[in-house]
Amino acid sequence: MSPFNKLLDKLICLECNQDPLAFVRVNRGNGILHCSHCGNIHLLRDGVFIFLPNKYEIKSPYREFLTRHRDFLREHPVFDRLIKAKIDKLPAKSKAKWEDEDIQYWDEQYAKEPLVKGVETYQITGSRLFPREQQLFKILRKRFKKDDFIFEIGSGDARTVRRLFSPITYDYNYIVSDYSLEAMKYLRQLYRGRGNVFCFQCLGDKLPFRDDSLNAIICLGVLHHMPKKETHLAGLINKLVPNGLLLGYESYEREYQLPHAIKEFVEGIFEPAHSHHEERINYRNANKLFSRFGELINEYHEYSPTRTLMVKLFSNQIEKSAFVTKLCLALDQFTIQTIGRVWKLFGAGGYFFVFRKN
Ligand SMILES: C[S@@+](CC[C@H](N)C(=O)[O-])C[C@H]1O[C@@H](n2cnc3c(N)ncnc32)[C@H](O)[C@@H]1O
Ligand SMILES: [Zn+2]
Secondary structure, eight states, rough: HHHHHHTTTBBBTTTTTOOOOOEEEEEEEEEEEETTTTTTEEEEEEEEEOOOOGGGGHHHHHHHHHHTHHHHHOOOOHHHHHHHHHHHOOSSSSSOTTTHHHHHHHHHHHTTTTOOSSSSOOOOOOHHHHHHHIIIHHHHHOOOOOOOOEEESSSSTTHHHHHHSSSSSSSEEEEEESHHHHHHHHHHHHTTTOEEEEEEBBBTBBBBBBOEEEEEEESSGGGGSTGGGGHHHHHHHHHHHEEEEEEEEEEBEEEOOOOOHHHHHHHHHSSOOOOOOOOOOHHHHHHHHHHHHHEEEEEEEEEHHHHHHHHHHHHHHHHOOOHHHHHHHHHHHHHHHHHHHGGGGOOOOOOEEEEEEO
């Protein structure tokens, strides 16, 4: 079976959660996925699978699909009717939703990103990339098997995977996803013609996959952008096969003994918000969920304000030099182990986890 057909076999309808979905190809990069249980359809549009719940959708993209593929649909009136039935159900304008402001911010970021194609090997430096390599990707690269399906939630431009576990270099199927359509358009262009990369516009809390169907899930700094934070972990774990891995990074609420106002003030200086929804997850709750469904095979805490400050002051040097990267991370650990123990404000504020499902 081709990777594409294997992927189809994993998909579910987001309205009734049933599978399988029948796929009809319109042309290269475009198609219709039909649910025979409830009649709902999802689209493959310009190489991007659009898998949003109906309440997140509006009429216009479906209308545009009708117009663009008029000839095909004239010859296949069943699908013409299905699309028109969906258009009838959808509103013309979207209602304001919790995710909107945040996603508008990300769409703007990804829309202006220059496309840099080419061989994806780089020097592993930088305060983000280096620990992601050490704490997550070294482990994933050792354990993945050829043809595995590895899914990234809230990938954005997939900067980390492109550098540490590129689907051009490694032999696996990469399902990349984000609620931002601009991010998916960007990656579709970058990986055009690659049979092992699949792009999905979907929400992290409404995944279009069967339970027990993914070999690994990557989730880097996304949970805190989602409405129910760490509680979404249970939904992700459901999608993993037994022994499947969930690899992630999240910043978490520090456990202060300080008044809230002081915390806000100090964090405002060291770690100002970049986008909407810069809340954090609750570490204890996350770990309770992990122990219910499996075990953590790696856990590493970092991100003291020292690190934030160093990145601010020496970001160029840290990006370019492995020595300065390591120095920054060593100072981070030093702060956490010394002053952080006494005054938790200077302790770790984020962690890497590699979870294995039972
Ligand atoms: C902080 S960025 C992280 C990007 C990437 N994972 C990384 O580490 O570089 C958060 C990403 O989550 C996406 N996002 C926000 N809310 C989401 C949601 N509800 N479902 C899926 N993705 C979401 C944003 O579009 C953005 O790309
Ligand atoms: Zn259905």
